[in-house]
């Protein structure tokens with residue numbers, strides 16, 4: 001039976017697993033209920049299964065009946081600190097937690113791929129690592145799993161690694177999208193405290209006011225973006241938090257702000273880490289103030305290997321026929337900890353549309369929204385693509 005037909009038969013079970021995970025979302029690195037559901041879904045399959053020590057990950061290895069290389073498939077499993085407002089029958093039963101990024105779909109699709117590939121074990125030339133990962137949202141779960149040995153789980157390093165990510169908008173349901181090179185941004189955090197000297201607001205000359213200097217820094221960061229970076233290797237800096245003072249007639253001692261810095265190349269990322277602290281300190285100095293600047297490294301740029309991205313596009317056409325895949329013109333400005341894997345192993349990150357048919361993909365709420373909805377109709381295709389990527393890549397060698 002063709003893989004797509006087999007997956008169609010699995011669709012109800014995948015939707016059931018996905019909705020069960022959706023109802024009980026868990027956040028961060030410790031997802032015991034989700035882990036138990038994954039272990040249950042994999043029960044009885046011919047897999048070598050291990051679980052994480054510092055996090056509730058599941059690593060499952062399928063060894064094919066024929067010799068060959070290793071391929072890794074990754075699905076993340078964690079939810080977000082969002083209170084769901086979709087009103088869906090299977091909506092989150094946990095206030096303050098929601099699968100608003102669709103990682104519940106990734107978990108179900110990867111479990112489905114395990115089933116599809118296990119059915120082909122005898123002919124499979126090599127091994128597949130199924131990486132069920134907690135803590136994608138800000139906890140660098142992928143890095144934790146790398147340090148706990150996920151890349152060596154099958155005894156030798158994978159020749160390629162692939163991840164799928166659903167999107168609640170932009171792409172029609174079932175449409176895949178990827179691109180060679182940068183796929184997602186690096187995201188680092190800039191934390192600034194400007195130290196002044198408080199006093200009476202009517203006599204600023206007797207104080208050292210940190211607020212105008214901090215405002216100047218916020219604007220200078222935007223000028224830095226346009227004057228120090230190539231327009232074709234873009235950078236985004238957004239100050240998302242600015243705090244100072246208590247009332248109108250008091251000059252405070254300190255002003256603080258937080259910014260996210262997004263970049264799409266290792267060189268721009270390194271330049272930001274260099275130039276931002278220097279700019280902040282120099283502005284503080286110009287006003288006779290001091291500033292503490294922390295440039296905290298977040299996730300690296302997610303870079304698709306060009307050959308692997310081209311291979312993924314071929315696999316999509318091979319599995320589903322023409323019209324189901326597109327090569328994205330631009331990267332996305334979000335960030336992903338799959339980047340840590342792609343720093344070690346060539347591979348590709350592929351987006352999958354999961355916008356419900358009654359919504360306009362261009363107008364639908366985005367991932368991370370409390371009203372984002374992901375259609376279960378994407379599940380079978382996602383499971384097929386995971387499985388096809390592994391099968392085709394192992395067969396090619």
Ligand SMILES: [Zn+2]
Nearest residue numbers: 101103136165
């Ligand atoms: Zn996500």
